[in-house]
């Protein structure tokens with residue numbers, strides 16, 4: 727557990743790091759994730775390369791983009807369920 731989109735709280739995703747994130751790393755594991763299932767890690771300046779390389783070395787599709795803490799609710803491709811649902815929320 728742990729690293730998921732629910733962890734988008736503005737802190738670096740590197741274990742043990744408490745720096746604020748300035749980068750977001752969107753990635754997917756093609757073996758277990760479907761095309762529309764993208765996970766997001768956040769990273770500080772120091773760890774963005776580490777985390778990106780960690781994923782890239784596994785041949786995961788990875789995309790790095792600037793992250794602003796004030797923009798803590800990235801547009802997720804999940805809108806189709808968010809409104810109509812409500813159950814379990």
Ligand SMILES: [Zn+2]
Pocket residue numbers: 738739740743744745769770771772773
């Ligand atoms: Zn960090």
